[in-house]
Amino acid sequence: MGPVRVTFRRTFGLARGLYTTALATAGFLSWSALAFAFGLEEAEGLRVELAPLWAVSLAPALPFLAAILGMDVWSDERRSGRIDVLLSSPVRERDLVFGKFLGVWAITLLNIVIALVSSLAFVRMFAPALLEDVGFVSFLPGVCALAVQGMLWCAVAVAASAWFMNSAAAATTTIALLSVIPRGAWYALVKWSGAGRSAFGDMPLDAQVFDFASGFVSTGALVSCFILAVAALLFASKAVAALRCVGRGGRGFLATTWFAVFLGAVATVLAVGLAYRLDIGLDLPLGKRAMRFSARTRDILAESRGTVTVTAFLERGDPRFRPLSHFLKALSAEADAMCGVRIGVRYVDPALDLGEAGRLDREGVRRDSLVFEHGGRIVGTLHLEDDCGERACMSVIERVSLPFRRSCVYWTKGHGEASFDDYGPFGLSNISRDLALDGYGNKTIDLTSGDAIADDCALVVVAGAKNEFSAAEMNRLRNYLEGRGGRSEGGRLLVLLDSAESGGLSTLLSEWGIRPMAASLPNARTLSGTDVVVRDFATNHVVSAPFVGQQMVLDDPVSFGESAAAESASAADRRQYSPLVGVDGTCLAAAVEWGEGGSKLALRPTRIVAVGDTGFVQNAPLRKYANANRDFFLNAVKYLSGRDVMTQSGVEPDLLVSGMDRDERTRFAICSGVAFPSAMFLLLSVLVMSRRRKA
Amino acid sequence: MLEVRNIAFSYDRRKVLRDVSFSVSPGEAVAIAGDNGAGKTTLLKILATLMAPESGAILSDGQDALSHPLRYRSQLGYMQESPALYEDMTVKSYLKYRARLKGEPDKRIRRRVGEATEICRLADVFDTMIHNLSFGQKKCVALADAMLLRPRVMLLDDVLAGLDVPMRESVGKIVSTVATFSSVIVTGHEIPDIVKWASRVLVLRNGSISSSVPAAGIARTEFAARVDKALKGGG
Known part of the structure; x- marks a missing residue:
């Protein structure tokens, strides 16, 4: 049996028989359980995952546990004089140090496992809903993260114990090195340094555990932990070896020993620096929601250029x-890996970064938001209470950072349509300016001319035609929609209708599945007698899904139904008719997607969106109403022009809902944080007592 | 055979040992006597490689102990003045633990422990917790630990200190037994007891060996008288 194993067994066995261990275990369980209970309450209803939350609850208590478990392993040997017996044995100092370290680490791991089992048991007892979608495997990355961090803490505790003859001094030093100094430095940095806040928004030690527990492993942090632990153990063995260097004769040996320690420290710094320089982010397949991004997100990150700064x-x-x-760090790392857009991440705390917070306030940014800046100006904000996951973030980034693609919105003219360059109350200049900001050009198209519709046409807009389209014009529109004339894809059409027979387009729309109807709206809720307030948005379509809970205002709108055209379509054709918005079951806007066969439908479909009103995006209503009209129109344009990234959902976290009321929370905290640790302390104390009595 | 050559040692400015040289053959039990602070314990710690000498060499069977400390320690048994043992263990488990730590193979541990227990007469307290033992018994356990693997060199610091007369005689017999297979070096002040079994007494004065009194060829009383005289500075 090797000396490492012998020393490990001795250290582990000794720790089991100490009241100190019982006390440390109880304290650790109590602290971590109360932190977990508090964290659960704080995170209620938010997008927080259970496993990382649990792991982060344990992380701050771990240095204290390691300090108490490790404080005696060497200092007690020195105090009692047993160190001479050990050092006169034919064993290397490093073997003794490593064996003792393994003993302390094993007890620490045991504590982590007990904390996990007890936490899961109490969660199952008080909030079983939390564990419905979360398996035991989800917690393994968190356990691994704590084990890795615990390894480093235990190594430092053993090193401190080797240095001090006094246990309390060893424990105090360990706690100072592992908890007080790093957390104090971080707090000071965050409190008084804006640059520090940007660079270290989150406590690095906790963030490391959280990331690992979420399934996102930083190899740099992992390797650094190993390197630092080895360095701490090397220091411990050198400190033990230095005990032989008493007197003048030991000076030379002492000098070489500390020179070795110095070289070790330099090598450690270099190795840690190199580890972080070559840092690779790994996704663990164990976690339910490891930070893996969708294929669409990676495509956008790869194709986009420039720099987008995201401010939390x-x-x-x-x-x-x-x-x-x-999430932001992972997104930024993913962007770096894809060599496309660069995503910078900043943090602005409204309570601390007063200057920057004031600037954002003046820009109209709400607190608890993500702010996207590009080219020195704010290009998008997402509020945390709304959807601000991968899908929404990528939607903003895609909009601002994809390389410029010349695509134009072609507005028909000659039939009494509203004009995009009309700055009057009934013009569409406001909305066309928004389109220009999104990278679209605005052009008019005269369907009476014989020219083919240009290749840069993203979509054709018919904005409230009052006069009939001629047969030739209709044919040109049909050819465009069917992808004839050398076009490689189906056409895209946005129709705003002021009446069911507007411009004679009802026939064309009916051919594609949308049937305008003249029926008036029953029970319409109005603002001014004719306006209709729309609150029903279809959640299963990309255009309307983001508007749930908001409202649009339409002015005496036309309603739509599904035409019979689909029934006469060939079997190979695929068609999808989608009501978008409505009132009391009446559809006021509809979308249709139609193509030949599944592949054509998926890649090059014909798309049409019809809205039963032209006035909803005219200049006057847009100035008057603070509603979703503008966004709905822009979303429809985006859908029609193919920039529909929102249809590609990423990995979105669920909400954490424990279902516990106030009393249950209190009981949960008392049972897991007070009663169970006390029972553990009593049990371990009885075991220690019985062992001693038996002896 | 253990050879000590020109060992010197000083604590910063205070010279403790200067030019200490002697040798101990296998089967010999050499006692180092001297006043308090003469450097007996320091010398033994140096021989146990717990301290580094300022100069000099320690040769065990011709090999430099300071250059190959691990090999040397595997042939070494060391007992310090005050026995420092793991009080939470029984005698049996402690000796087994020590044997394992010293690298003894599992299959031989039982025999080694049994042998040491028999020589040190610990059979009665074999399963007793160490914290329940008397000082003398603890000293015997420490002695058993030192002789566990039949080392070639045994260093026993103040081996008789704190023991009553029967216990001193008992320990003396143990040392005599151990000396049949080891080069034994002991320190102590209990000269009347030591001369009963020591084969030679070295007197350490002013940091060096001032005289060496062999027991061979003379009666024990005469040997004691010569040692006493040497200690009083009579050469």
Whole structure:
């Protein structure tokens, strides 16, 4: 049996028989359970995952546990004089140090496992809903993260114990090195340095555990932990060896020993620097929601150019901060890996970064938002209470950072349509300016001329035609929609109708599945007698899904139904008719997607969106109403022009809902944080007592 | 055979040992006597490689102990003045633990422990917790630990200190037994007891060996008288 194993067994066995261990275990369980209970309450209803939350609850208590478990392993040997017996044995110092370290680490791991099992048991007892979608495997990355961090803490505790003859001094030093100094430095940095806040928004030690527990492993952090642990153990063995260097004769040996320690420290710094320089982010397949991005997200990141700065505008104490920080860091790393757009991440705490927070306030940014800046100006904001996951973030990034593609919106003219360059109350200049900001050109098209519709046409808009389209014009529109004339894809048409027979387009629309109807709206809720307030948005379509909970205002709108055209379509054709918005079951806007066969439908479909009103995006209503009219129109244009990234959902976290009321929360905290640790302490104490009595 | 050549040692400015040289053959039990602070314990710690000498060499069977400390320690048994043992263990488990730590193969541990227990007469307290033992018994356990693997060199610091007369005689017999297979070096002040079994007494004065009194060829009383005289500075 090797000396490492012998020393490990001795250290492990000794720790089992100490009241100190029982006390440390109880303290650790109590602290971590109360932190977990508090974290659950804070994260209630937010997008926070259970496993990382649990792991982060344990992380701050771990240095204290390691300090108490490790404080005696060497200092007690020195105090009692047993060190001479050990050192006169034919064993290397490093073997003794490593064996003792393994003993302390094993007890620490045991504590982590007990904490996990007890936490899961109490969660199952008080909030079983939390464990419905979360398996035991989800917690393994968190356990691994704590084990890796615990390894480093235990190594440092053993090193401190080798240095001090006094156990209390060893424990105090360990706690200072592992908890007080790093956390104090981070707090000071965050409190008083804006640059520090940007660079270290999250406590690095906790963030490391959180990231690992979420399934996102930083190899740099992992390797650094190993390197630092080895360095701490090397230091410990040298400190033990230095005990032989008493007197003048030991000076030379002492000098070489400390020179070796110095070289070790330099090598450690270089190795840690190199590890972080060559850092690779790994996704663990164990976690339910490891930070893996969708194929669409990766495509956008690869194809986009420039720099987008994402600012998290919320307080650091917010439970959403760490998951958000984790997500942004992962997104930024993914962008770097894809060599496309560069995503810079900043944090602005409204309570601390007063200057920057004031600027964002003046820009009209709400707190608890993600702010996207490109080219020195704010190009998008997402509020955390709304959808601000991968899908929404990529939608913003895609909009601002994809390389410029010349695509134009062609507006028909000559039939009494509203004009995009009309700055009057009934013009569409406001909405066309928004289109220009999104990268679209605005052009008019005269269907009476014989020219083919240009290749740069993203979509054709018919904005409230009052006069009939001629047969030739209709044919040109049909050819365009069917992808004839050398076009490689089906056409895209946005029709705004002021009446069911507007411009004679009802026939064309009916051919593609949308049937305008003249029926008036029953029970319409109005603002001014004729306006209709629309609150029903279809959640299963990309155009309307983001508007749930908002409202649009239409002026005496036309309604739509599904035409019989689909029934006469050939079997190979695929068609999807989607009501988008409505009132009391009446559809006021509809979309249709139609193509030949599944592949054509998926890649090059014909798309038409019809809205039963032209006035809803005219200049006057847009100035008057604070509603979703503008966004709905822009979303429809985006859908028609093919920039429909929102249809590609990424990995979105669920909400954490424990279902516990106040009393249950209190009971949960008391049972897991007070009663169970106390029972553990009593049990371990009885075991220690019985062992001693038996002896 | 253990050879000590020109060992010197000083704590910063205070010279403790200067030019200490002697040798101990296998089967010999050499006692180092001297006043308090003469450097007996320091010398033994140096021989146990717990301290580094300022100069000099320690040769065990011709090999430099300071250059190959691990090999040397595998042939070494060391007992310090005050026995420092793991109080939470029984005698049996402690000796087994020590044997394992010293690298003894599992299959031989039982025999080694049994042998040491028999020589040190610990059979009665074999399963007793160490914290329940008397000081003398603890010293015997420490002695058993030192002789566990039949080392070639045994260093026993103040081996008789704190023991009553029967216990001193008992320990003396143990040392005599151990000396049949080891080069034994002991330190102590209990000269009347030591001369009963020591084969030679070295007197350490002013940091060096001032005299060496062999027991061979003379009666024990005469040997004691010569040692006493040497200690009083009579040469």
